[in-house]
Amino acid sequence: MNTTSYKYVNFKRLKEIHSREDIFNFVLRMRLRNYESCSESERKEINSIFTTGIEILRNSLTKSEEEFDEAVQFVVSKVFKKEDPTFWFNNFTHQYRSEVKIQMEYDKIKPYLVGNKIVDIGSGSGRLAAKFAENDYEVYTADIIDYRADIAKDLPFALIDDNSKIAYGDKIADNSLVILSFHHMDNKTFESTIAELKRISNRIIVKEDVFGIPMDNKQFKEIVDLDPLLQEFCKFSLQDQFMILMLSDYVSNVFIHGRTDMSFAFEFKSIPEWRKIFNSDGLKLVDEYLVGFKRGKFSGSCHAYFVVDVI
Numbered sequence: 079m080n081t082t083s084y085k086y087v088n089f090k091r092l093k094e095i096h097s098r099e100d101i102f103n104f105v106l107r108m109r110l111r112n113y114e115s116c117s118e119s120e121r122k123e124i125n126s127i128f129t130t131g132i133e134i135l136r137n138s139l140t141k142s143e144e145e146f147d148e149a150v151q152f153v154v155s156k157v158f159k160k161e162d163p164t165f166w167f168n169n170f171t172h173q174y175r176s177e178v179k180i181q182m183e184y185d186k187i188k189p190y191l192v193g194n195k196i197v198d199i200g201s202g203s204g205r206l207a208a209k210f211a212e213n214d215y216e217v218y219t220a221d222i223i224d225y226r227a228d229i230a231k232d233l234p235f236a237l238i239d240d241n242s243k244i245a246y247g248d249k250i251a252d253n254s255l256v257i258l259s260f261h262h263m264d265n266k267t268f269e270s271t272i273a274e275l276k277r278i279s280n281r282i283i284v285k286e287d288v289f290g291i292p293m294d295n296k297q298f299k300e301i302v303d304l305d306p307l308l309q310e311f312c313k314f315s316l317q318d319q320f321m322i323l324m325l326s327d328y329v330s331n332v333f334i335h336g337r338t339d340m341s342f343a344f345e346f347k348s349i350p351e352w353r354k355i356f357n358s359d360g361l362k363l364v365d366e367y368l369v370g371f372k373r374g375k376f377s378g379s380c381h382a383y384f385v386v387d388v389i
């Protein structure tokens with residue numbers, strides 16, 4: 079993988095918003111709100127690391143690509159201290175990601191499943207897949223990078239190649255899970271991956287960072303009505319909502335998770351765009367659910383689930 083080119087793409091895209099104080103401010107407030115259930119002293123430190131990290135990131139966007147790169151490395155190692163396993167924030171996020179988040183994801187996805195076989199595409203640490211396996215599902219995993227946690231190492235794993243081919247047989251699974259992975263794929267990769275998902279499964283369950291929330295769905299309206307931050311998000315232009323998701327995704331993956339080696343295609347789509355894709359070419363959208371910026375969810379962006387049948 080050519081990590082330098084990924085960094086360049088990230089720099090070029092983020093540069094577009096360096097003058098947008100409102101966008102940086104919104105992302106900072108959104109990120110800090112995730113931690114409102116922490117103790118006062120923890121919140122103070124969280125406030126300090128996010129404010130410092132985001133400010134350094136923003137300032138570095140007016141400089142050269144090399145300086146941007148150095149600034150990001152500084153934030154990752156010195157501010158978020160990703161290499162220090164004793165830093166309490168790392169323990170805190172690790173515990174959340176490996177326990178609380180997995181249980182919440184499992185509970186949310188389970189009712190959408192048809193049948194017992196699952197293939198998790200963009201399975202990452204594999205912890206969600208392992209949770210399903212523990213609960214007697216037959217589970218397969220696949221990703222373009224292999225960074226499986228020990229708990230997932232015994233599950234079948236397919237390393238996805240540059241042509242997006244997934245080395246599993248036709249209809250190997252009833253369900254494909256694509257949890258926060260589609261926005262990492264450029265158009266060509268996305269199309270080939272959709273073709274592969276249709277080949278290997280009957281139902282595709284997607285979780286994505288979304289914008290452009292239409293008020294034609296009663297459940298969406300209820301979630302928006304309950305959350306002033308989501309109402310504020312909806313008032314930004316579609317382009318700005320996209321930029322907010324982009325900055326938030328970068329902060330989450332790079333600063334919080336230390337994933338500096340990941341491809342950031344930032345291919346977020348609006349809900350109407352997802353609906354169009356999921357109701358064409360042999361796909362049918364059978365359910366959708368808006369999570370929004372869920373409180374107390376430390377990795378939260380504006381999320382939604384889509385349940386899509388292969389017809």
Ligand SMILES: C[S@@+](CC[C@H](N)C(=O)[O-])C[C@H]1O[C@@H](n2cnc3c(N)ncnc32)[C@H](O)[C@@H]1O
Pocket residue numbers: 199200201202203220221222223238242256257258259262263267271341
């Ligand atoms: C934000 S992480 C989500 C990981 C996991 N699904 C979760 O929810 O914790 C995005 C994942 O998508 C993977 N990914 C990126 N491009 C991909 C592609 N073309 N095909 C499959 N996975 C991909 C990344 O390697 C990464 O593991």
